Amino acid sequence: MGCAALAVTIPVFLYGTLCHLPLLRVVLGRDPQWRAARLPGHRVLAVEGESFPILVEGNGIARGILLEGLDRADRDRLDFFERGFGYAPHATLVETEGGDRVQAMVYRPQPGRWRAGDPWRLGDWVRKWGDVTTLAAQEAMALYQAGQGDRMAQRWPMMLMRAGAAVRARKSEAPATLRRPCAPGDIVVDHWSQPYANYFAVEENDLRFRRFDGGMSPVVNRAAFVSGDAVVVLPFDPVRDRVLLVEQVRMGAHGRGDPQPWLIETVAGRVDGGETPEEAARREAREEARLELRDVLPVLECYPSPGAMTEYLYLFVALTDLPDTAAGIAGADDEHEDIRVHVVTFERMMHLIETGEINTAPLILLAQWLSRERERLRAADS
Template sequence: MDVFVAGALCLPEVREAVLGAGDIDAVPATLPDHRLMLCGPAAHPALVWQEGDRVDGLCLRGLTEPQRAALTYYHRCFRQRATSLAAETGTGTCEVVAFRDDAPEDGTPVSLAEWVQEWGAVAARMAAEIMAYHSRKPAEEMTKSLAPMRRRATAWCAARARPADPAHDLARDVVVHAHKREYVNFFAMEEMDLQHRKFDGSMGPVMNRGVALVGEAAVLLPYDPARDCVLLIEQFRAAIYIAGEAAPWTWEPPAGLIDPGETPEQAARREAKEEAGLDVPHLERVGSLYPSSGSSGEYIHIFCGLADLSVIEGGGGVPSEGEDIRSKVISFQELMAGVDDCTFQDMPLVTAALWLARHRDRLRAEFC
């Protein structure tokens, strides 16, 4: 039986990630009494029954059993199940297998063309990561990883969109011999066997390297120029505890991962409100950088936020995210003493503090 697909699978790059390279007999088709809706944690278009509506898609013919199994796995990761329906093609009506969400917990109607323009590249990146775990991890477990996977895919696409280095041609100067995805959950681990061109012009040896993939994050150091003080938060950090740190409660600025579709500035303000109870009307960009380029792909946007630190309402973090946070306000002199004494363990805090030391006089002159 033919298979009807819609949504992300209308994109050739997504179909290739799921079904493999090669020609697929794909015929334009329409499925009556259905609509596309953004559903689930990954906000992907899903087929949902809706009397009187119609969804344009593709009818895939002549698929092999492994290809059918791959399609089933991909759809089940998005909580979509197979059902037999009748689709319309240019040659008439035919019975097809279609995958749909029969119990959407939420959802909004979506235009595929508009969704593809904004999220098509992200969907292709997600499809490649999902299918790397086919036959290795149950689809139901992958469902739990879709939201952070979408965040990582968004960050990957943003990295690819940044200006290239004119001194290096990635297509010529980096050769990937193997790409392995070894772990996926809230974070992900990937490995590559690769070579890169050396400064003498020759290719270096094949080496194995791994990376922890997180996404992009926003950091905001709140500063009150009138009172010449900053706000810091303290919380338990499991990562450094796992690494063996004897003092895993750290003082740091409010920070958090950027959600797909959110700007760094929006994320910084959201985190300041959630973690410190602050409204921050003015942001100063400190920098955007990789804090540990030898092992992590996390890319952080650091800001200094000008705020009235005499008015703090709420904060403390989001309990559903396991956050238990307290805050304190310290003087600029105390902040710099902590930097000089090597008291602080958080690199973005030290980076923001040193930036503030360079720009403090200007900020006080402009905003006091």
């Protein structure tokens, strides 16, 4: 990502994501002194498969900012954040916009760690990743404060996923015509902790909340299972009147003690950081069913179990072609998925719901919506 200093008295040249001042403010915990600077003979290129850049020698000028007046606490915070992405500090000579040549520290990745791609531009990155990465960095720096720095690198993709969910939640319309509108001070968190985090996380809060009589509750302890947002998409072929279903073993059913942990569902998956729900729906269809979707139709959004889970679902029906060859074995190898893809008639799906063989709530909701809209979709497609 951006670059940072190791020595207290040497300035720091930043060329990447840390040039986004809201993100830098989170990492440092304060607003630093900075001025525009550049590093001749270098280019800033995107890292393939990642959102952050890499510094590569060659014709060009790498433009960024020069941080000055850093103390040891600043160095420790910058070093922690950059180390999570495999970057280490190196001395270099940079030029300021005023023409001064300044000895500075710049962070470069470990040799062979990342592969350079296309040119990277801060403005493009800010539009797609700025809010999400800044929010994820808050969770990362909370690990630093808790002395759990060794866990930051492995958690970063999940932090981005959870941050993306939080950004979408803050931008939602959140109507309140019957329910109580939340006002500042209605929920006060006295203590927050994260006793577990891997692909999912568990967060505990000691908090007080506004009661319906206007007073504040006593301090209560509440835990939440944090999993990020997810998409569920039911592929439907309006010409053949078929749907695509997937079958795989599910740990929720296994953990409950269900004698039949292989469940019938439809295409689903997490929304990655920087991704829109529709982009996630199309990606998951390719990964889980080798399927390209045509029209992706929003059905509804909902919390499946808000008493303890932060999960928020975006449900879609997608129009596509489902020939016999769409069935088979699929799944993402790097995620060790073993998925059997079924192509069945609409009537067969409804029968499986009636018998209880389909017992996953998102699929049942989508099936009921499709039952109502099916004839309209078939007539429009024909």
